Amino acid sequence: MTSGTFPAAERTTRFHTSAAANIRLRRLAGSGARVLPLLVDRPTRAGLDSDAPSAYGQVGRTGVALDSIDDMRVLLSGIPLDKVSLSLPVDAAAAPLVLLYGLVAEERGVPAERLRGSVRNDVLKEFITPDGTCLFPPAPSMRLTRDLLRYCRTALPHWDVVSVCGHDLAEAGAGPAQEVAFALANGLAYVRTAVSAGVFVPRVTFCLSGHGSQAGVQAKFRAARRLWARAMDEQFGPGVAAPAVLRRHVRAPWSVAAAGAARPWLRTDACQEIEAAALGLMNSIERLGGAVRAVESRFQSTALPPRGRPSGLPSAGAPGPEAHAAHLRQGERLAKLRAWRVQPSVDEALARLRRAARGDEDVMVPMRSALAASTTVGEICAALREVWGTYPPLPGRR
DSSP states (O other), rough: OOOOOOOOHHHHSSSOOOOHEEEEEEEEHHHTTTTEEOOOOOOHHHOOOOOOOGGGTTTTTTTOOSSSSSHHHHHHOOOTTTOOOOEEETTTTEEEEHHHHHHHHHHOOOOGOOOOEEEEHHHHHHHTTTTOOSSSSSHHHHHHHHHHHHHHHHHHHEEOOOOEEHHHHHTTOHHHHHHHHHHHHHHHHHHHHHHHOOOOOEEEEEEEEOOEEEEEEHHHHHHHHHHHHHHHHHOOOTTTTTOOEEEESSSSSOOOHHOOOOGGGGSSSSHHHHHHHHHHHHHHHHTSSSSSHHHHHHHHHHHSSSOOOOOSSOOOOSHHHHHHHHHHHHHHHHHHHHSOOOHHHHHHHHHHHHHHHHTOOOHHHHHHHHTTTOOOOOHHHHHHHHHHSSSOOTTOOO
């Protein structure tokens, strides 16, 4: 996962606890910040509980561990949820975290229409980049996105549920045309998914890489705007659906106005070259059946420079004493949670979730009930993996 637009100090902080993260968020809110950025650790993003063997050494590292509703309660304690917007750069595990946020807000009596936030939820990008976190195969991942979009339409109407991250593709080696084509194809797949679920998408946010010359970046942005407008017109009619909001991803502050400002040299050969090459790639994806089918055939990932997909959770060296302490601390919290929760209620809720996942029912309602009963994020994801499988598929599973 990339560091997004978070300050360097936030990117390097290690071994977060929900209590420590709460102090930071309250400090930000108290200083007048209206958008509270929150990084979560790798096990949470991978749908693993902190006491999972494969999570050892990564718990609380580069982000906070959020295993259950208990952690979310601690994280959000004392924060005026009706006055701030929470930003979650999470993809595959977006659904349970959004539900945990909504459950805690409901416990505190904050009306849904007063809640604002955003979650990245760019699940298709995770299948393309070599270090992506893929919980389920592409088709069920998009089904979960569909259900999350439909849920947020009524339960969290002011939450943005999809942000397309072209900059992650660029950091994985995609050239400008590939970044634009693959990001826009993913965005088109999300809009189609929303429309199929009866959800109106007011806008789609794209975060493209800001690296390179100013002329090259501006040409890329203009090509992306033109291609997206054309795709929306062709798919849904002129001026009907999902205008693009393009954001520029850089490691330092920048001007939003600069990214969207018109310049005479934007109509140069560079813009036309990027647009033509990106359009060709998008047409190839469409011939395969769209972004989901293209991901399943590994069209996008094999087009990038080979870097290899890491197995498990990547680790920066052997875990030290801090990592061991974080693992023990969060493991003790989970042990206490499982000791006092009503286990039959958890088992019943997980059984309902599995039944919904086997059919075509909305999985958000049973998932929400399970989380309210103190089921953990890892247990939720494990139940869905039992039904939907894993990615890449485990040996013996298709």
